[in-house]
Amino acid sequence: MQGASIAVTDLACRRGDRVLFRGLSLRLQAGDALQVTGSNGIGKSSLLRIVAGLAPAFAGTAETSGTIGLVDERHALDPALPLGRALGFWQRMDGAADNELARLGLSELLDVPVRYLSTGQKKRAALARLIGQKAAVWLLDEPLNGLDVHAVELTETLVAEHCSAGGITLIASHQPFRLGHMRTIALAEYAA
Amino acid sequence: MSGRIITLLKRDFTRLTLGGSGGGAVLPVLFFLSVAMLYPFAVGPDAPLLARTGGGVIWVAALLAAILPLDRLVEPDIEMGMFDQWALRGISEELVIAVRVLAHWLSFGPPLMLAALPAAALLGLDGATLQIVEIGLLAGTPGLAALGVTVAALTAGLRGGAALSGLLVIPMAVPILIFGAGSLGTGGESGLALTGAASLVLLAIAPFAGGAAVRAARS
Numbered sequence: 001m002q003g004a005s006i007a008v009t010d011l012a013c014r015r016g017d018r019v020l021f022r023g024l025s026l027r028l029q030a031g032d033a034l035q036v037t038g039s040n041g042i043g044k045s046s047l048l049r050i051v052a053g054l055a056p057a058f059a060g061t062a063e064t065s066g067t068i069g070l071v072d073e074r075h076a077l078d079p080a081l082p083l084g085r086a087l088g089f090w091q092r093m094d095g096a097a098d099n100e101l102a103r104l105g106l107s108e109l110l111d112v113p114v115r116y117l118s119t120g121q122k123k124r125a126a127l128a129r130l131i132g133q134k135a136a137v138w139l140l141d142e143p144l145n146g147l148d149v150h151a152v153e154l155t156e157t158l159v160a161e162h163c164s165a166g167g168i169t170l171i172a173s174h175q176p177f178r179l180g181h182m183r184t185i186a187l188a189e190y191a192a
Numbered sequence: 193m194s195g196r197i198i199t200l201l202k203r204d205f206t207r208l209t210l211g212g213s214g215g216g217a218v219l220p221v222l223f224f225l226s227v228a229m230l231y232p233f234a235v236g237p238d239a240p241l242l243a244r245t246g247g248g249v250i251w252v253a254a255l256l257a258a259i260l261p262l263d264r265l266v267e268p269d270i271e272m273g274m275f276d277q278w279a280l281r282g283i284s285e286e287l288v289i290a291v292r293v294l295a296h297w298l299s300f301g302p303p304l305m306l307a308a309l310p311a312a313a314l315l316g317l318d319g320a321t322l323q324i325v326e327i328g329l330l331a332g333t334p335g336l337a338a339l340g341v342t343v344a345a346l347t348a349g350l351r352g353g354a355a356l357s358g359l360l361v362i363p364m365a366v367p368i369l370i371f372g373a374g375s376l377g378t379g380g381e382s383g384l385a386l387t388g389a390a391s392l393v394l395l396a397i398a399p400f401a402g403g404a405a406v407r408a409a410r411s
Contacts, residue, residue, distance in 0.1 A: 052276075052280060053279070053280075054276055054279060054280075054410060055410065055411060056411070067280075067281075068280050069280065070276065070277070070280055072273065072276075074271070074272050074273030074276070075272065075273065076272055076273040076274050076276070076277045077272070078203075078207070078272075079272070080207075089199065089203055090277075092195070092196075092199040093196055093199055093200075093281065094281070129277075133281075135280075
């Protein structure tokens with residue numbers, strides 16, 4: 001995870017024929033965490049997708065080094081499969097790494113088909129997929145949606161551990177995310 | 193990387209063959225057999241007529257059966273974010289599509305070739321005709337698989353994409369159908385060779401056209 005970084009320079013984002021934000025610059029080094037806040041539709045998710053390289057930047061650049069892990073509202077787990085096998089697919093893709101199933105409270109759910117899981121359980125399963133990926137850069141889009149109080153605390157702890165191990169976390173959320181050293185930027189200040 | 197490709201192929205194959213809610217590979221085969229069974233009822237018990245036209249019916253049935261699974265070939269994976277996760281891991285859309293063409297073919301090509309045996313019996317085809325049908329299916333179904341995956345990728349995310357993809361596949365499958373079914377009339381190798389050639393062209397195009405379509409669907 002050493003040497004992970006995110007460098008966003010003078011970034012502008014366009015959805016359809018509307019420019020959502022412009023002139024955004026960020027620097028994140030190993031161990032950093034940053035939360036992007038703002039109301040719905042302001043471009044938080046789009047920013048994450050640009051940083052991930054999944055969407056083109058309208059202007060400016062977004063460069064990352066290190067492997068990227070993304071958790072958004074789409075959990076990428078086969079709805080028809082039992083959770084254990086759906087996660088097993090990603091473990092075989094990423095190389096078998098411990099994905100902290102017990103801590104995430106998923107050990108009991110491995111036989112349950114993904115489509116029967118609740119929103120919060122799917123979110124935790126997506127976090128397990130992320131942890132198993134051992135990515136240096138975590139991009140979390142509304143990571144606390146649908147989570148109960150206990151799971152919220154757990155997610156905050158997991159992010160803190162990830163950063164103290166030299167990882168980077170970029171969170172897009174309108175909800176408060178408690179983390180000691182985390183910086184916050186309001187995307188509204190860059191609205192076009 | 194090869195381990196990842198095998199993992200991907202295994203997932204695609206089990207999903208398309210056993211296929212949970214979609215009915216998997218059984219549905220196209222049953223559909224294919226029911227067309228072969230209905231045809232003699234429709235044209236009457238005229239054995240020479242059935243034997244002369246039966247090979248063509250098998251081809252049409254195979255083409256229609258290949259259309260059935262189109263809507264679950266690409267779109268579900270785009271919707272649940274699988275392609276995004278693969279892209280983050282450096283697995284290109286082209287590679288995923290190429291693997292999917294193979295998995296799709298495995299899930300309907302060989303089963304249809306097996307089902308062609310009872311279908312040939314129902315239509316009263318002789319051994320020589322059956323042989324040409326089987327070789328033709330072997331040459332033509334990979335092209336149908338490539339075409340199906342490409343069109344499924346192109347129509348993913350569109351309203352009424354499933355019906356649209358069926359309509360789009362049919363005209364583009366005409367070359368395979370003409371040469372495949374045409375080889376029955378002439379009994380010649382040239383028809384089979386051209387079927388294979390049409391298949392190869394489609395196989396070569398599919399990963400790139402499908403990959404580009406998946407990326408375009410993202411924005």
